[in-house]
Amino acid sequence: MFINSALSLAIWLPIVGGIAVLATGDDRNAPLARRLSLLIAIASFLATLPLYTGFDIHTAAMQFVEHRVWIPAFNIDYYLGVDGISLLLVLLTSFSTVLVVISAWRVIETRVAQYMAAFLIMEGLMIGVFSALDAILFYVFWEAMLIPMFIIIGVWGGPNRVYATFKFFLYTLLGSVLMLVAFIYLYYQAGQSFDILAFHAVRLGMTEQILIFLAFLMAFAVKVPMWPVHTWLPDAHVEAPTGGSVILAALMLKMGAYGFLRFSLPILPDASHELAWLMIGLSLIAIVYIGLVALVQEDMKKLIAYSSIAHMGFVTLGLFIFNAQGVEGAVVQMISHGFVSGALFLCVGVLYDRLHSRMIADYGGVAERMPVFASFMMLFAMANAGLPGTSGFVGEFLVILGAFQANVWYAVLAGTTLVFGAAYTLWMYKRVIFGAVRHEKVATLEDANGREILFLTLLAAAVLAMGLWPNPFLDIMHVSVENLLKLTAVSKLSP
């Protein structure tokens, strides 16, 4: 019984918990709201662990399946399940939320309950996205997430938050609505069913496939984000509070890539192959051009935001070269980027809380005052640059390996990221952390406190574990990735 509803528990525990936190009311009860949120976040994380321990790595079938009739008039079901790919993303979600709650402990002073509740509700919705097997259920979770994110950026964000949050909301909504139309079209093609697995088996002509592919591309490319629809991301990241940036970078961007994995590739194999040149081209532009853009940023958050776009370019590249290394590398990169970019945003948050500036030029010589923090940030900067031994290396290496098999030039262009990534990350690190203390304020900095060391240690452990011993992660996804490639290799065109 417990195993049968493990996914529902993982989804609804944080949502119901978030509503309970909301009920603690105004800021007089802030300490209660904080403790309650932490409790719920940890409980939700523990609730996702049985998914990991009970997972069978030898089958590509969906596991922990729950299937209930919901809206019979349109054959919409409450249908959940995870495979090896989505399981990792579910775990990443519940893990990150705990960190976000800890990181906001002292930093958020106003409307604490609403802030915490928004993140907990988001956690439930994101797990819903990763485990929904009914297209409309997926869409509901996918879109519902915009509401808390809109509020998070708009209420606790920086000076230009209103512009950023409107841009974020409208961009993502615009991308998503055409996906909805595509879902409804597929519903009729699949004999009136919104079952995603039934979509996988639908036969579709080339023109249909290409049109549906483009509709999906709108939705997923905006979320990933791919060049040239990435412009919302730097704005949203810069203006969002630290926790918002972490969730955006670590999780929301993954939803776009997950969409390609779950929908575009298996449902539209022929269009995917036909338009692979477009996807690979856009990915390479993201890797090379956005890498160069990141180099010249003066705002740390913006720099990490651009670096995220470049790293997500790796993910989409890996997906559209159609071999096992590429896809596995893409999934590893997704998880790894979740840890690394989350960690870097938290590091910037640590500095921002002290000096209230994100400008690189306002820092310098931080290492003298904050040696412990500097060493943590060193590790994450290295991981971002793809240093062997960190999680960043595994994903990038696998994708480049896959790209070599597809076309040497892809690999060469993708390989430039190792140079650019190292350049922009380490240059920023050097300017912020090393050198002489140029500003009086920097001289007054205090090193990371226990709370900050706690979340940085957790992330450092994850980054190193994935870098040094990636097999447990690879084992979980291996069979599912093989199955995905099998689906992608079979043409759906009628002979």
Add this chain to the structure above:
Amino acid sequence: MNPILTELAPLFPEIFVLAMACAILLIDLSLSQERRHVSFGLALLTLAGAAALTLSDHSGAARSVFHGMFLDDLMSDVLKLGIYALTFTVFVYSRAYLAARGMYRGEYFVLGLFGVLGMMVMASAGHLLVLYLGLELLSLSLYAMVAFQRDSYPATEAAMKYFVLGALASGMLLYGMSMLYGVTGSLDIAAVRQAVTGVSAANNVVLIFGLVFVLVGLAFKLGAVPFHMWIPDVYHGAPTSVTLYIATAPKLAAFAMVLRLLVGGLQDLAVAWQDMLIIMAILSMAVGNVIAIAQTNLKRMLAYSAISHMGFFLLGILSAGANGYGSALFYILVYAVMSLGAFGMVLLLSRAGHEAEQLDDFRGLNQRSPWYAFLMLLLMFSMAGVPPTAGFYAKLAVIQSVVQVDLVWLAAVAVLFSVIGAFYYLRVVKLMYFDAPADTNAIQSGLDMRALLTVNALALVAVTPWLGAFLDLCSRAILTLA
């Protein structure tokens, strides 16, 4: 049972409402202003009683009495129950507002009940003249209600516009009906249906003209572009409590009118009216959503939003199939509930000497009252069609019915306009959550209103597990027609 009583049984709710409205009118004469709540209470009792009669009477099967002039089917029952519930809530929301403005008089409730009677007749009409009778009873009550605040300049102007344009629309409708009579030789809707079966519309100029005039009349009443001009002025000029009434229950009556005429009577001309509705739907969604962005007055903004919602509603009708009509019914029910909540929120924030109808009045609502800000957030996201609110499922239903008839391009156009629409709903959320309050007065309102408004807004999310049952009810309700 006595044969006359058997014939009359389906009309008991109408007879009851009529009798009670007259009784309240008389009783109210003898009441002093302090005891006005007696009329208010009686009006609410009337609606509750009518609901009980409608529920108890339903035998399951569709019936037609008075030689097919009056129909009692599942659709009329669903619509009537919706009308009672909406009007009940409208009365409760309006009480404090009316009292603060010296409009707390029995006539308001009596006119409201006569309007309800008109809507009930429309929902059950099986004859063109009965339909017209119901429509005029409703319209005349509404004209009077708009002008209820006699010394208000905008309200009188709105009433005048409403009356002139409403009369024009009624004229169009009647003219169309007379042409249908000329072609078919009957005013009975079922007989019209039989007469037009097999008639090729393209070759029958009079029939096409009749159809066009009927459609124009319907479009006027629905407020679909290009016959929407009265909507913003009337919504804006009328006292908010009256706007609330106009924007909710009459939409259900308009649905009944569209279904009885286009589907019940002229289903066989669907090919002819489908194209006209496509144009009106696209224009409504475009004009409504784009012009709403420029509004600074919330009532006016909601008026343009109503126009765009009518465009979406028409998507369901123009799909011309059982699935589409059921979706349209679901859409209009959800829309009426959202509209009820949104105007209810304007009433909640208004107080003596202050109309909270500017967008700026919602500034910083989250700091004044997080709970009502949250409810308004739900209402706005529901209107924008963002899940998990009912507004999303309503849009899903109509878009799905459009895709079913292979109008995928129309579905794409519709969703793109809904993105444009999302902007102005988001702006309200932005004002409530991101800005500091301009008005720091405490919100004053009765417990009844607070409770009902909470139920009203939360229903949009709480309905989620029961959506299946609701959609099923909607698709069964239109089966006797489609």
